[in-house]
Amino acid sequence: MIKLSPRLSQKISYLLLFLATVLAIVPGLLIISIIIAKGKDVFFAWDFLTLMPINGMLDGGIFPAIIGTLLLIIITIFLSLPIGIGAAIYLNEYAKDNLLTRMIKLSIVNLAGVPSIVYGLFGLGIFVMYLKLGVSIIAGVLTLSVMELPVIITTSRSALKSVPYLFREASLSLGVSRWDTIKYIVLPNAIPGILTGVILSIARIAGETAPLLFTAVAFYTPYLPHSIYDQVMILPYHLYITATQIPNIGKDRIFATAFMLLMIVLTMNFIAIIIRIYFRKNRKW
Amino acid sequence: MVNKIKVKNLSCYYNKQCVLNSLNINILQHEILSIIGPANSGKTTFLRTLNRMNDLNVNYSRKGEIYLDNNNIFFMNMESLRKRIGMLFEMPIPLPMSIYDNIVYAPKLLNIVSNKSDQDAMVEKVLKNVSLWNEVKDRLNSSAMKISGGQQQRLCIARILAINPEVILFDEPCSGLDPISTAKVEESMIRLKQKYTIVLVTNNVKQASRVSDKTAFFLMGKLIEINETGKLFISPQKKQTGDYITGRFG
Amino acid sequence: MKKTKNTIIEIIIFMCGTLSVIFVVSIFIFLLKESLGFFREYNILKFITGRNWYPDSNEPSFGIFPMVIGSFLVTFGACIIAVPIGVMAALYISEIAPKYVHDILKFLVELMATIPSVVIGLIGMCTIVPFVKNFFNIPTGLTAFSGSIMLAFMVMPTIVTISEDAIHSVPWKYREGALALGATKWQAIRRIVLKEARPGIIAAIMLGIGRLIGETMAVMMITGNSASIPKSIFSPVRTMTATIAAEMGEVVKCDIHYKALFAVGLVLFIITFIVNFIADFFLGKNK
Structure with missing residues (x-):
C-alpha cells in the first residue's frame, strides 16, 4: 500500500467529507424540489384550495383538510405552550438537583422518544375511550399536546439557559423576587429562542399523521367541523389516503396536496430563520 | 457608635468543605470595613452570605448567625433583606435595558416610586450621587450595555442607591477598571459612607488603606486580624498580616 | 397580596414541571393495562416468538x-x-x-x-x-x-x-x-x-x-x-x-385484536x- 503524505491524505479526506455532506443534504432538497415542481400549479387553481372535495375526492378541493390542519396546530400550541414554558421555567429556574428533578428530566427524554404511533394508542386509550371524547378534534389536540410537550420544554429550556446567570443575580440582589426576576428579566430575553422553537414545532405538528390516525382524523367529511367534538380532515392524512387508497386519482392532485403541506412547513422554517437573524442582530448583550 | 451587623460563629461550606471557619465580626454603622486576603480566603463567600446570595447555590451550607440591627437575617424574608443590604458585583452587570430603566426597575417592583415625575427625580438624584448624571443625562433611554465599563459600574451603584438600602456590599468592584474609573468609584464610596454602612472586599491592599475605616484580614477561611485601618497597616499584630500587606505572599 | 400571587404562580410552575412524569407513567400504564388483558387471553411467549400474525382467522394467532x-x-x-x-x-x-x-x-x-x-x-x-x-x-x-x-x-x-x-x-x-x-x-x-x-x-x-x-x-x-x-x-x-x-x-374496540x-x-x-x-x-x- 502506498503511504500518502499527510497533506494529500488531508485533501482526500476533506473531499470525501464534502461529498458526504452533499449526499446528506441533496436528497432533502431533491424531495422539496420534486414536490414544488409537480405541485406548484396549485397556486393557479384557487378552487383546489377553497372547495370541498367531491366525487370520492377525485374532484373538488382540499379546503376542509387545510382548515383541519390549521385548527389542530392552533389549539395544540395554545395548550402545550404555556405548560411547556412553565415546565422549562421550573427545571431551569427553580428545580434543585434531587430525585424528582432527575425523574422529570428522564421523563422528558423518554416522552421525546416515544414513537408517534404509540402516542396514537395512548390518545385512543385515554382520550377517545376512557374520557369518552370520541374520535374528535379535542382528542387529537390533547394527544398532540402531550407529544409536543417535550420538544417545547427542551427548546424553551435552552432559550432560558442562554440568558446569562449574572442578570438573575443582579436582579435578585436588588431585592426583586424570584418570580419577578423571571418575568421581567429572564423571559423577555428568552423570547426569541422560545419563539423559534415554537415555530419549528408548528412545522412538525403540520406533518404529524400517526398520532391522529385513531384520535381525530376522518377519511372524508362533507362539512367543516362545527365543534371540537367533530372529526376533521387534515392535509397529511389526506395525502396518505389519496396516495395509497384511491387508485385512479390524478397524480397532480396528490402532489398539489403535498405542495400545500410542504408550503406550511417551509413557511414556518423561514419565519424561524428570520426571527433568529433579526434577534441576533438586535441582541442586547 | 452602633453595631449595624453582628456575625456570630459563622461557618460556611461548599460540598461539606469548610471555606469560612467560625467567624465573629461586628460592623459599625456608617463605617467602611474592607476585607483583604489572598484568593480562596473566604472573603467573597462572607460577602455573599451577608445578603444570602449564596442560598441559591445548591452546594452551599452554613452554620451560625448574622444579625442586622439585632434581627437574625436567616429568619428574614429574602427580598426585604436584599432591599436593606445592596450588593455591587465584581463585574459591572447592567441589566439588558436602558440606563433609565436600570435604575427604576427595582424601585417600581418594590413600590418605592409610583408616578413618572418621582421616577425622573430619583434617576437624576442617584446619578448625581455617583457623578454620572452629566455624562449620561442626554442618553438616558439608550441601552446600558453601550456605556463604558467604569460608567456601568457607577450605574450599578446608582441602581443600588435607588432602592435606598442601609448596607452596601462591594465585591472587588474595581478589579476590571482602569485607574481613573477606579478613582471615581472610590470617590463615590467615601461620599456614600455618610448615609450607608459599607463592606468592601478587595484584592487591592492600597485601595483598602485609601478608603476604609477598618480592615479585616482573612486567610484560609479564618479571620486573622481586624483593626482600624491605620493601625492595621502601620503595626499589624500578626505576622501573616504583615507578610500579606507588604506583599510577601498572596 | 403580591406574595400570595407569586406563591400561586410558583405552585403552578411546579405542577407544569411534574406533568411530564405523569404523562410518561400514564402512557405506560395505559399500554400495560390493555396488554395485560391480552396476555391473560394469549400466551406471552407465543406472542413474542410466534411466526404468524393472523388476527382475523377463526383460530387467531398473534406472533x-x-x-x-x-x-x-x-x-x-x-x-x-x-x-x-x-x-x-x-x-x-x-x-x-x-x-x-x-x-x-x-x-x-x-x-x-x-x-x-x-x-x-x-x-x-x-x-x-x-x-x-x-x-x-x-x-x-x-x-x-x-x-x-x-x-x-x-x-x-x-x-x-x-x-x-x-x-x-x-x-x-x-x-x-x-x-x-x-x-x-x-x-x-x-x-x-x-x-x-x-x-x-x-x-x-x-x-x-x-x-x-x-x-x-x-x-x-x-x-x-x-x-x-x-x-x-x-x-x-x-x-x-x-x-x-x-x-x-x-x-x-376492546376485543382481543385491539388489545394485541x-x-x-x-x-x-x-x-x-x-x-x-x-x-x-x-x-x-x-x-
Whole structure:
C-alpha cells in the first residue's frame, strides 16, 4: 500500500467529507424540489384550495383538510405552550438537583422518544375511550399536546439557559423576587429562542399523521367541523389516503396536496430563520 | 457608635468543605470595613452570605448567625433583606435595558416610586450621587450595555442607591477598571459612607488603606486580624498580616 | 397580596414541571393495562416468538416475530446508510466548512428535519420504489431496501445535528495541542476530535435508531406491509408501527385484536425507552 503524505491524505479526506455532506443534504432538497415542481400549479387553481372535495375526492378541493390542519396546530400550541414554558421555567429556574428533578428530566427524554404511533394508542386509550371524547378534534389536540410537550420544554429550556446567570443575580440582589426576576428579566430575553422553537414545532405538528390516525382524523367529511367534538380532515392524512387508497386519482392532485403541506412547513422554517437573524442582530448583550 | 451587623460563629461550606471557619465580626454603622486576603480566603463567600446570595447555590451550607440591627437575617424574608443590604458585583452587570430603566426597575417592583415625575427625580438624584448624571443625562433611554465599563459600574451603584438600602456590599468592584474609573468609584464610596454602612472586599491592599475605616484580614477561611485601618497597616499584630500587606505572599 | 400571587404562580410552575412524569407513567400504564388483558387471553411467549400474525382467522394467532424482524431490518438498513454519511457530514459542517457555509448547511439540515414523513413516503413511492423494481427486476419495489433508503434521508438530520453538537463541544485547545505538535488539521480531527466526541456520536446514533423504529407513515407507504418473515432485504416487510397504524382503524374496540395492538405498542415503548435511556447516558457522558 502506498503511504500518502499527510497533506494529500488531508485533501482526500476533506473531499470525501464534502461529498458526504452533499449526499446528506441533496436528497432533502431533491424531495422539496420534486414536490414544488409537480405541485406548484396549485397556486393557479384557487378552487383546489377553497372547495370541498367531491366525487370520492377525485374532484373538488382540499379546503376542509387545510382548515383541519390549521385548527389542530392552533389549539395544540395554545395548550402545550404555556405548560411547556412553565415546565422549562421550573427545571431551569427553580428545580434543585434531587430525585424528582432527575425523574422529570428522564421523563422528558423518554416522552421525546416515544414513537408517534404509540402516542396514537395512548390518545385512543385515554382520550377517545376512557374520557369518552370520541374520535374528535379535542382528542387529537390533547394527544398532540402531550407529544409536543417535550420538544417545547427542551427548546424553551435552552432559550432560558442562554440568558446569562449574572442578570438573575443582579436582579435578585436588588431585592426583586424570584418570580419577578423571571418575568421581567429572564423571559423577555428568552423570547426569541422560545419563539423559534415554537415555530419549528408548528412545522412538525403540520406533518404529524400517526398520532391522529385513531384520535381525530376522518377519511372524508362533507362539512367543516362545527365543534371540537367533530372529526376533521387534515392535509397529511389526506395525502396518505389519496396516495395509497384511491387508485385512479390524478397524480397532480396528490402532489398539489403535498405542495400545500410542504408550503406550511417551509413557511414556518423561514419565519424561524428570520426571527433568529433579526434577534441576533438586535441582541442586547 | 452602633453595631449595624453582628456575625456570630459563622461557618460556611461548599460540598461539606469548610471555606469560612467560625467567624465573629461586628460592623459599625456608617463605617467602611474592607476585607483583604489572598484568593480562596473566604472573603467573597462572607460577602455573599451577608445578603444570602449564596442560598441559591445548591452546594452551599452554613452554620451560625448574622444579625442586622439585632434581627437574625436567616429568619428574614429574602427580598426585604436584599432591599436593606445592596450588593455591587465584581463585574459591572447592567441589566439588558436602558440606563433609565436600570435604575427604576427595582424601585417600581418594590413600590418605592409610583408616578413618572418621582421616577425622573430619583434617576437624576442617584446619578448625581455617583457623578454620572452629566455624562449620561442626554442618553438616558439608550441601552446600558453601550456605556463604558467604569460608567456601568457607577450605574450599578446608582441602581443600588435607588432602592435606598442601609448596607452596601462591594465585591472587588474595581478589579476590571482602569485607574481613573477606579478613582471615581472610590470617590463615590467615601461620599456614600455618610448615609450607608459599607463592606468592601478587595484584592487591592492600597485601595483598602485609601478608603476604609477598618480592615479585616482573612486567610484560609479564618479571620486573622481586624483593626482600624491605620493601625492595621502601620503595626499589624500578626505576622501573616504583615507578610500579606507588604506583599510577601498572596 | 403580591406574595400570595407569586406563591400561586410558583405552585403552578411546579405542577407544569411534574406533568411530564405523569404523562410518561400514564402512557405506560395505559399500554400495560390493555396488554395485560391480552396476555391473560394469549400466551406471552407465543406472542413474542410466534411466526404468524393472523388476527382475523377463526383460530387467531398473534406472533409479533415477523414484525420485529421487519422493524429491525428497515432500521438496520437505514443506519448503514445514514450513520457514516451523517457523521462525515457533521464533521464537515463543524470542522471544515467556512462560517457562512456552516450557517447555510445547518439551516438546510433543520429544514430537512421538518419534512413530514408522509411527503417522504410519497416521494419514495414514485421514485425509489419503481426504480428498485426495475433495476433489480423483482416483482415489487415495495421492499425493506426501499424503506431503508428513504428512512436514511429522514433520520439524517437527527444524526447530523446531534453529532455536530458533540464535535462542536470538543474544546478548542485539544486541537491546538495536536496542531502545535505538527499534525495536520485532518490528523487532529481524526485522532483527537473524533475520539473525544465519540459518546455524543453514539448518542446521535441511538436517538436515530429510536426515531427509525418509531417511524410509521413513510414505512407503511413504502415497505409493502407483508406480515411474513422476510427472506432478504428485497422482500416486502411490515414493521410493528405499520401494523398498529394499518389495523387499529378496523378492529372492534376492546376485543382481543385491539388489545394485541396495544401489546405491540408496549413492545415499541419498551424498545424506544431503552434506546433513549442509552442515548441519554452517552449524552451525559459527553458533558
